[in-house]
Amino acid sequence: MSANLKYLSLGILVFQTTSLVLTMRYSRTLKEEGPRYLSSTAVVVAELLKIMACILLVYKDSKCSLRALNRILHDEILNKPMETLKLAIPSGIYTLQNNLLYVALSNLDAATYQWPSDSQELDSKELSAGSQFVGLMAVLTACFSSGFAGVYFEKILKETKQSVWIRNIQLGFFGSIFGLMGVYIYDGELVSKNGFFQGYNRLTWIVVILQALGGLVIAAVIKYADNILKGFATSLSIILSTLISYFWLQDFVPTSVFFLGAILVITATFLYGYDPKPTGNPTKA
Template sequence: DQSDNSMTLKLKYLSLGILVFQTTSLVLTMRYSRTLNEEGPRYLASSAVVVAEVMKIAACILLVFKANGCSFGALRRVLQDEILHKPMETLKLAIPSGIYTLQNNLLYVALSNLDAATYQVTYQLKILTTALFSVSMLGKKLSLYQWLSLLVLMVGVAFVQWPTDPPTKAQKDLTAGSQVVGLMAVLVACFSSGFAGVYFEKILKETKQSVWIRNIQLGLFGAVFGLMGVYVYDGERVREHGLFQGYNMLTWVVVSLQALGGLVIAAVIKYADNILKGFATSLSIILSTLISYFWLQDFVPTSVFFFGAVLVIAATFLYGYEGKPMANPVKA
């Protein structure tokens, strides 16, 4: 049992480490791919989302194939038994998948109606909603220090992401009405993000199905909802230039990193939890900003950024520091 525990602990920190690497490299390559001046049309973000889902499904099928002794017969049986013959289990994942799709659209609404500072700061409430859902849905117990560290983390991330550019005239002209719409969109996105993450964690930890089967189920719905997004937002452009317009080597790197993200997040939720996922993501925001300063040279850190970075790092240690004695009760 002790060796099992130490293995889970290793997997927990390994998955969190990979998540920091994946999020950081995704942010940097995505920013770089979006700022490159290329001839012809730029790649469609909506199509990249679908392609990433399909790649994620393919990777999970390969992992299930490997887990079943590389036998095609066994793979077919597992997929039939776990996905087709258990429609209720599969449908359970339509909920988080649908919520994630809704959330992506809400953030689009939010950014159209809010200035960047208000958006970034308000969106950090998802750190707290995740903790609240973890406590109410999973019965997680958090100490006073851990609640405090979550508040510090929220404030720190808000400072880190505080935009340095003065608002443009268009941003200043936002009416009170449209700001209310934007704020409502962010608040609903915060609650839906917290709920979907914890709901997925609950499903992963309560059932016997493997994390990869669950990811295939999530990916199938993600691809369907994503295709709807392509049709609604970019239908016209896809008819003109095709689904893969503007794709180049860098686009494929971005899409692959996005697909890897889906796998890593599932592993993090399985072996760690959603709250720790929040800390890993926050650390990667700081890392990617610093790398972007030294490498892409498109960002100059301000004192506000450094203050926020210190808060995030302090919160990470504070959360872990209090969690350790509770996690390992003294053995008689």
């Protein structure tokens, strides 16, 4: 049962990550009338949706009893403040990572959806170079922060008896606080002018829901597998996203270096997950 949950959660994570990257990239580069939605508010809404989903799951595990739900939340969160505070560190890092993902996808692929005229070509190239540098720095920072937060969260999950849903509620609580601080600092003026949900549409809500789902799936992967397999699943989703971009969206041309990296990732995933059957003792003559 544990092995089934491990591979099921990994498969869902690959699908979720691939869908999130493609829809998020499209939503951040789609040209529409009016203001574009704020990534900082999308991060906060995703955290709130994650909290609501986890509360419903805890409610279901409590045999749909509001009294039992209240007791569990009170005993496991309010009565254990030090245990709850431990989640502030990975929560802050995950919030930073989610914002960096929007930054990266808003910059790295900006030139893909722009078709400049001859008179605008030089300016567009200079803008694209600067945008790509910002996007690359955002990706690198997100990668390093994700690795640390993943290991830290795995340690907490596997050393305590609290359910993964309680841990996600704690993560979401701090994530919402850190996210609201980011909204106030970076987009406070825009929010006061055009509202918190400015630019939101169906596609935006799909992105937010997928991001909220990602927090739940990642927690399940770390719980039933480990952080290294989570990294492999993310890498596989990158390969899948690239194949979709090449064959369907036709906005990416893979190079020989990409193919080499893809082969290395697939091989590493197979070798790490391979569990050879133990060989029996040789029969004595």
